[in-house]
Amino acid sequence: MSSAALLRPGSDVKRWKYLDNVRTRPGAFIDPDEFDGQAVVDNMNQMKILVIGAGGLGCEILKNLALSGFKNISVIDMDTIDISNLNRQFLFRHADVGKFKAEVAAKFVEKRVKGVKITPYNCKIQDFDEDFYQQFQIVVCGLDSIEARRWINATLVGMVDDENPDSMKPLIDGGTEGFKGQARVILPTMGSCIECQLDMHAPRAAVPLCTLASIPRQPEHCIEWAHVIAWDKEKPFPQLDKDDPEHITWLYQKALERAREFNISGVTYSLTQGVVKNIIPAIAATNSVIAAACCNEALKIASSCAPFLGSPGEAEPNYMMYSGNDSIYTYTFKHEKKDDCPVCGSKAKTLKVNPRWTLQELIESFATLPEAQLKKPSVRAEGKTLYMQFPPGLEEQTRPNLGKTLEELGLTAGTEIAVTDPAFMGVTFNFNLSFA
Amino acid sequence: MLKIWSMKKEQQKAENAAGAESGGKKKKVTAAQLRVQKDLSELSLGSTMKTEFPDPDDILNFILYIEPDEGMYKGGKFSFTFNITPNFPHEPPKVQCREKIYHPNIDLEGKVCLNILREDWKPVLNLNAVIVGLQFLFLEPNASDPLNKEAAEDLRSNREGFKRNVRTAMSGGTVKGQTYERVVSQ
Numbered sequence: 001m002s003s004a005a006l007l008r009p010g011s012d013v014k015r016w017k018y019l020d021n022v023r024t025r026p027g028a029f030i031d032p033d034e035f036d037g038q039a040v041v042d043n044m045n046q047m048k049i050l051v052i053g054a055g056g057l058g059c060e061i062l063k064n065l066a067l068s069g070f071k072n073i074s075v076i077d078m079d080t081i082d083i084s085n086l087n088r089q090f091l092f093r094h095a096d097v098g099k100f101k102a103e104v105a106a107k108f109v110e111k112r113v114k115g116v117k118i119t120p121y122n123c124k125i126q127d128f129d130e131d132f133y134q135q136f137q138i139v140v141c142g143l144d145s146i147e148a149r150r151w152i153n154a155t156l157v158g159m160v161d162d163e164n165p166d167s168m169k170p171l172i173d174g175g176t177e178g179f180k181g182q183a184r185v186i187l188p189t190m191g192s193c194i195e196c197q198l199d200m201h202a203p204r205a206a207v208p209l210c211t212l213a214s215i216p217r218q219p220e221h222c223i224e225w226a227h228v229i230a231w232d233k234e235k236p237f238p239q240l241d242k243d244d245p246e247h248i249t250w251l252y253q254k255a256l257e258r259a260r261e262f263n264i265s266g267v268t269y270s271l272t273q274g275v276v277k278n279i280i281p282a283i284a285a286t287n288s289v290i291a292a293a294c295c296n297e298a299l300k301i302a303s304s305c306a307p308f309l310g311s312p313g314e315a316e317p318n319y320m321m322y323s324g325n326d327s328i329y330t331y332t333f334k335h336e337k338k339d340d341c342p343v344c345g346s347k348a349k350t351l352k353v354n355p356r357w358t359l360q361e362l363i364e365s366f367a368t369l370p371e372a373q374l375k376k377p378s379v380r381a382e383g384k385t386l387y388m389q390f391p392p393g394l395e396e397q398t399r400p401n402l403g404k405t406l407e408e409l410g411l412t413a414g415t416e417i418a419v420t421d422p423a424f425m426g427v428t429f430n431f432n433l434s435f436a
Numbered sequence: 437m438l439k440i441w442s443m444k445k446e447q448q449k450a451e452n453a454a455g456a457e458s459g460g461k462k463k464k465v466t467a468a469q470l471r472v473q474k475d476l477s478e479l480s481l482g483s484t485m486k487t488e489f490p491d492p493d494d495i496l497n498f499i500l501y502i503e504p505d506e507g508m509y510k511g512g513k514f515s516f517t518f519n520i521t522p523n524f525p526h527e528p529p530k531v532q533c534r535e536k537i538y539h540p541n542i543d544l545e546g547k548v549c550l551n552i553l554r555e556d557w558k559p560v561l562n563l564n565a566v567i568v569g570l571q572f573l574f575l576e577p578n579a580s581d582p583l584n585k586e587a588a589e590d591l592r593s594n595r596e597g598f599k600r601n602v603r604t605a606m607s608g609g610t611v612k613g614q615t616y617e618r619v620v621s622q
Binding site for chain 2 (some may be wrong): 146147150154190195198199201203205206207208209210213214228229232233311312342343378380382383384385388389390391392393394397398418420421422428
């Protein structure tokens with residue numbers, strides 16, 4: 001099929017001309033016999049893609065995806081627009097302050113890119129279950145929290161059903177901090193997941209508590225002192241609300257007093273806010289570089305126009321790090337899947353059990369499982385500690401459960417249990433209960 | 437897109453297809469809980485430490501009891517609350533001493549100055565590293581990282597006097613105007 005046949009009349013033609021050239025012509029990485037350009041375009045036209053976060057990265061991602069030919073986009077963000085967002089979150093205007101980010105961003109992009117449908121969800125990702133995430137083919141994250149990343153990662157890994165290839169949703173994760181950033185592609189259960197890569201995130205730099213308590217040298221030390229020591233001691237309000245100006249003012253005054261005492265200058269209200277909320281200045285350029293990398297991966301995965309990050313293979317990279325701190329540096333590498341990853345290390349296997357078994361009987365049955373042969377297993381289910389061999393105190397507390405039946409313990413078909421055993425240092429076995 | 441799915445199929449064929457089926461709605465155990473379960477089963481408490489879980493179903497919150505069998509704090513019984521956030525092990529556990537004690541690295545509110553609980557925490561560390569660290573604080577109180585400045589000064593300038601003050605404080609006495617909690621068993 002010639003690409004000219006795909007160019008429909010109207011102003012749209014020009015806008016999509018180069019994109020369609022990429023999508024409809026067989027490239028160097030394509031098997032020309034199997035290539036069907038029209039199928040690629042049709043597939044992308046009906047594909048549903050989910051964007052998580054409509055902030056600094058999210059605004060860029062939404063704009064890029066819309067301009068990359070994705071027609072059906074959804075976006076989740078629980079936040080509302082703050083005046084401090086306006087310098088880089090370019091889909092928002094002054095009049096939008098206080099409105100939901102997802103909603104405003106969706107409207108703006110829909111208006112500017114004709115033919116794109118964007119569905120906003122003004123809520124938390126945790127408000128949805130697997131059925132919701134099942135409807136998408138690709139998930140792109142522009143998040144600022146590790147907790148949310150771990151949640152969506154565990155959810156997507158848990159959704160993979162070997163019988164149904166559609167249940168494996170590629171997760172493209174972007175992240176920035178100041179001049180540094182990363183873009184990575186996770187193919188849940190096929191390669192390394194976010195939990196496998198948890199140690200790639202440097203925990204926030206902290207100052208020793210004793211420095212804060214005895215010899216502050218910097219204005220930040222005085223603020224941290226007010227935050228972690230003075231607040232707990234005086235408890236001016238029952239719970240610290242980092243968004244309450246009254247609370248920040250209290251901390252600011254305390255920090256100022258302490259700074260005077262030690263002859264330190266530089267404590268200001270905005271510095272107090274920054275230290276307490278752990279604000280790292282966001283750089284618009286970093287966001288756009290990382291969002292571009294993420295959306296490139298989305299386009300490559302959706303259209304197969306070029307090899308993408310994360311493809312399974314011996315040395316195929318899945319992680320691109322970027323640093324703009326000292327000129328520009330990027331490095332792309334393969335992060336290995338961890339065998340003992342608590343999320344993707346072992347897929348939950350189905351375990352046929354009798355609901356009238358006691359927990360003791362269940363635990364004894366693990367000893368004869370061909371793949372595990374667990375001699376001293378500890379067992380937990382979501383929200384419930386069934387039996388722990390260690391530490392001794394917890395063993396004693398959970399021992400009475402051994403005599404109860406699975407039914408009495410409230411275990412139902414489909415409950416996932418996690419089993420650990422000291423003989424298998426670090427490996428967690430997951431089982432899905434199925435009642436025989 | 438279609439390409440990944442066929443690759444997934446191939447990868448599966450290569451692995452064994454054991455236990456493929458999964459039924460019903462899954463109730464997930466969170467990643468932090470999994471990691472804590474793992475850490476707990478690797479805990480070596482010895483004879484001087486004990487844990488207590490106010491709610492055994494909530495393994496993210498527990499109390500650790502330490503009864504040092506040597507050093508200046510021998511004979512005392514100290515307890516620490518462990519509060520583990522859903523961000524564990526990205527974030528360290530929050531640990532606080534429940535008794536008011538006389539110690540250079542623990543303040544009167546129970547805050548603990550231990551490097552791996554703050555600035556030197558890494559996700560590769562585990563709960564065992566933390567409890568070893570706490571135990572060490574009782575064996576070797578450290579005057580150069582003071583949280584209770586007076587106690588640190590005391591330890592630095594007059595080790596024998598500091599020892600006596602620790603004994604006084606542990607039996608519920610008053611040291612430098614502060615009355616401490618009795619932590620020795622009758």
